[in-house]
Amino acid sequence: MNSSDAVVIAGLNVRRERTDVLRDIDLHVPTGQVVGLLGPSGSGKTTLMRAIIGSQRTASGTIQVFGQAAGHRALRREIGYMAQSAAIYDDLTVEQNLDYFRRVLGSPRADVERVIAEVGLDSVQRNLASKLSGGQRSRVSLGIALLGRPRLLVLDEPTVGLDPLLRKELWGLFARLAASGTTLLVSSHVMDEARRCDRLLLVREGRIIADDTPDGLLKATGASDHDEAFLVLLERAAKEAAA
Amino acid sequence: MTPRLTLATAGRVLAQIRHDPRTIGMLLVVPALLIGLLAWIFDDTPVFETAGPAMLGLFPFIVMFLITSITTLRERRSGTLERLLVMPLGKGDFIGGYALAFGLLAVLQAIVAVAYAVWVCGLEVEGSVWLLILVAVMNGLLGTMLGLLASAFATTEFQVVQFMPVFVAPQILLGGIFLPRDQMPEVLEAISNWLPLSYSIDALNTVTTDADATGEVLVDVAIVAAFAVGALVLAALTLRRRTA
Numbered sequence: 001m002n003s004s005d006a007v008v009i010a011g012l013n014v015r016r017e018r019t020d021v022l023r024d025i026d027l028h029v030p031t032g033q034v035v036g037l038l039g040p041s042g043s044g045k046t047t048l049m050r051a052i053i054g055s056q057r058t059a060s061g062t063i064q065v066f067g068q069a070a071g072h073r074a075l076r077r078e079i080g081y082m083a084q085s086a087a088i089y090d091d092l093t094v095e096q097n098l099d100y101f102r103r104v105l106g107s108p109r110a111d112v113e114r115v116i117a118e119v120g121l122d123s124v125q126r127n128l129a130s131k132l133s134g135g136q137r138s139r140v141s142l143g144i145a146l147l148g149r150p151r152l153l154v155l156d157e158p159t160v161g162l163d164p165l166l167r168k169e170l171w172g173l174f175a176r177l178a179a180s181g182t183t184l185l186v187s188s189h190v191m192d193e194a195r196r197c198d199r200l201l202l203v204r205e206g207r208i209i210a211d212d213t214p215d216g217l218l219k220a221t222g223a224s225d226h227d228e229a230f231l232v233l234l235e236r237a238a239k240e241a242a243a
Numbered sequence: 244m245t246p247r248l249t250l251a252t253a254g255r256v257l258a259q260i261r262h263d264p265r266t267i268g269m270l271l272v273v274p275a276l277l278i279g280l281l282a283w284i285f286d287d288t289p290v291f292e293t294a295g296p297a298m299l300g301l302f303p304f305i306v307m308f309l310i311t312s313i314t315t316l317r318e319r320r321s322g323t324l325e326r327l328l329v330m331p332l333g334k335g336d337f338i339g340g341y342a343l344a345f346g347l348l349a350v351l352q353a354i355v356a357v358a359y360a361v362w363v364c365g366l367e368v369e370g371s372v373w374l375l376i377l378v379a380v381m382n383g384l385l386g387t388m389l390g391l392l393a394s395a396f397a398t399t400e401f402q403v404v405q406f407m408p409v410f411v412a413p414q415i416l417l418g419g420i421f422l423p424r425d426q427m428p429e430v431l432e433a434i435s436n437w438l439p440l441s442y443s444i445d446a447l448n449t450v451t452t453d454a455d456a457t458g459e460v461l462v463d464v465a466i467v468a469a470f471a472v473g474a475l476v477l478a479a480l481t482l483r484r485r486t487a
Contacts, residue, residue, distance in 0.1 A: 016487055017487075053329050054329060054484065054485065055325055055328065055329050055484060055485055055486065056485065056486070057485045057486060057487050071329075071484065071485065073331075076329060076330055076331040077330075077331055079329065081326065081329055083322045083325065083326065085321070085322055086322075087321055087322030087323045087325065087326045088321075088323065089255070089259060089321075089323060090321075091259040091260075091262045091263060092255070092258055092259055092262070096255070096258055100251060100252075100254075100255040100258075101326075101330070103247070103248070103251035104248060104251060104252075104327065104330050104331065104332045105330060105331065106247075106331070128262060144326070
């Protein structure tokens with residue numbers, strides 16, 4: 001194991017009601033990088049993320065996060081997780097949502113203000129979460145993941161439903177966080193977000209079919225953009241599976 | 244369990260309810276109004292004196308069961324529970340927070356309902372009014388714990404609402420309101436001995452009819468509390484950090 005890796009997975013299998021959701025996953029996520037997790041919906045991205053945060057029951061394999069087994073008590077302050085659906089309390093205000101999770105983490109009160117500014121929710125911080133737009137709700141959820149400055153951020157489709165400007169701002173935030181040493185694993189199905197990542201993992205039907213840098217992927221496939229590169233890789237994998 | 248986290252969770256649950264004044268209003272007023280209705284229906288009969296005390300235990304039980312099972316189901320479905328369980332929050336803090344918050348609401352509800360029954364409807368209480376309130380609150384806590392437990396077995400709101408008759412109706416029928424328990428068929432009496440509501444209805448009847456039975460009432464309250472703790476332990480087992 002390389003000590004510069006935040007996450008190391010070996011031989012991971014996840015089965016759900018007799019179907020294999022993840023198959024023989026081996027991967028590592030280097031510290032301080034933004035790693036994109038890409039793939040068609042239903043390919044197992046969310047399951048892989050839940051396995052890393054320790055809330056997914058696994059069939060076999062090992063998952064190490066900062067040298068500890070995933071789900072270890074010591075990791076509960078080190079990982080910020082944002083699920084695909086906004087896991088927030090609709091009947092609390094933005095501020096109250098953040099403040100409750102801040103208390104659970106035991107981080108300082110000033111954290112709430114910092115996070116509200118980072119995700120750009122200053123103007124609605126006293127509004128009830130149920131009155132917010134879909135994009136605002138998912139930013140509250142992202143804000144909760146940022147509380148307590150975790151060393152690893154696991155973000156499941158954080159930019160879905162956001163306009164291009166906001167999306168750009170958030171990717172700027174991710175890059176700043178990575179520059180300060182935070183490791184980010186970000187799933188997306190918007191391929192143009194791929195080029196903003198340091199490294200890309202492509203998932204198809206529960207297997208990792210590519211693990212490379214954005215430039216490396218273009219070279220390996222001879223494609224001109226990532227959209228095309230992924231199509232090439234997906235078709236290649238489909239052919240191999242059929243053969 | 245950490246007091247700081249339990250209190251934070253209780254505060255959060257109360258803040259959620261504070262944003263829903265209609266629920267608070269119904270919680271506090273509806274039991275009193277229904278008790279008033281019962282007193283009115285049986286105006287010139289002794290029925291209110293015998294059935295009234297049991298009502299004071301039923302309402303907190305039913306209401307807290309419903310509210311808790313629905314809110315915890317929402318926590319499970321919205322992903323907030325999963326989020327909390329990967330954070331440094333103990334299962335005891337989660338359950339304790341709910342027990343504290345809904346326990347407080349049960350206290351307020353019991354005070355309003357008992358005050359209305361005693362001073363407006365003229366329910367005669369031989370024992371201590373505070374003891375009556377204590378039994379009512381214990382029933383609310385029992386409802387909260389059973390609600391937490393029931394939410395684990397429901398995947399939709401429709402299911403969880405239907406757990407209410409499953410958990411509650413048999414306890415009401417066998418609890419001794421319609422017929423004293425010792426006059427029921429033997430099998431049913433034996434079953435009723437294993438239902439917590441039987442003990443709280445006993446306790447409520449004892450407080451209202453006997454001035455010197457505090458000890459007896461406290462034994463009943465302790466039995467109901469033991470059931471609540473049992474439900475709490477089972478509910479804690481259903482909170483899994485890892486799920487399929």
